[in-house]
Amino acid sequence: MQRVRFFDGQLLTAKDFQAEQKYHIEKRQLHNRMLHGSGVVSGLAVSVEDVPGAAVLVSPGLAIDRIGNEILVHGPVRIDPGICTGDVCFVTIEFTETATDPQPGTNGGVEFSRVSEGYSVSISMQEPSEGANTPQLGLARLIRMEGRWVVDDTYCRPAL
Numbered sequence: 547m548q549r550v551r552f553f554d555g556q557l558l559t560a561k562d563f564q565a566e567q568k569y570h571i572e573k574r575q576l577h578n579r580m581l582h583g584s585g586v587v588s589g590l591a592v593s594v595e596d597v598p599g600a601a602v603l604v605s606p607g608l609a610i611d612r613i614g615n616e617i618l619v620h621g622p623v624r625i626d627p628g629i630c631t632g633d634v635c636f637v638t639i640e641f642t643e644t645a646t647d648p649q650p651g652t653n654g655g656v657e658f659s660r661v662s663e664g665y666s667v668s669i670s671m672q673e674p675s676e677g678a679n680t681p682q683l684g685l686a687r688l689i690r691m692e693g694r695w696v697v698d699d700t701y702c703r704p705a706l
Contacts, residue, residue: 591607594697603624605622606622611682612680613681630695635687638669639666639668645661683703
């Protein structure tokens with residue numbers, strides 16, 4: 547890792563500020579991975595609505611992915627299990643970044659001045675792998691029983 551060494555009179559460019567941010571992001575990720583590990587810190591409980599055409603609900607909470615990113619879910623998330631065609635599927639969560647706040651750029655183009663950190667909750671037919679660079683965390687395994695989805699209480703989701 548390398549950090550910027552500032553001095554008076556230094557000409558700073560976008561590259562210098564990006565390097566500064568990258569250094570601090572990588573340090574925080576390293577801290578999270580080595581000191582805390584990955585998994586659910588709190589919340590992020592999964593349930594299934596007990597009505598026809600039921601949706602899967604994920605409660606607010608916090609997780610750390612295997613890379614060391616913090617995933618903060620402020621409010622409940624509702625997703626449709628419709629893509630799951632088998633009798634078993636998995637609810638996963640993944641850290642995301644989205645460029646926001648478009649500004650006029652050079653040569654008539656557009657540049658985005660902010661990055662919003664977020665998450666993506668989804669349904670997967672396959673359990674997330676345990677690899678160090680796997681971005682997804684498994685939150686729950688769903689099993690179809692008598693034509694309805696239920697949360698498998700025996701599934702061991704990663705916890706800190």
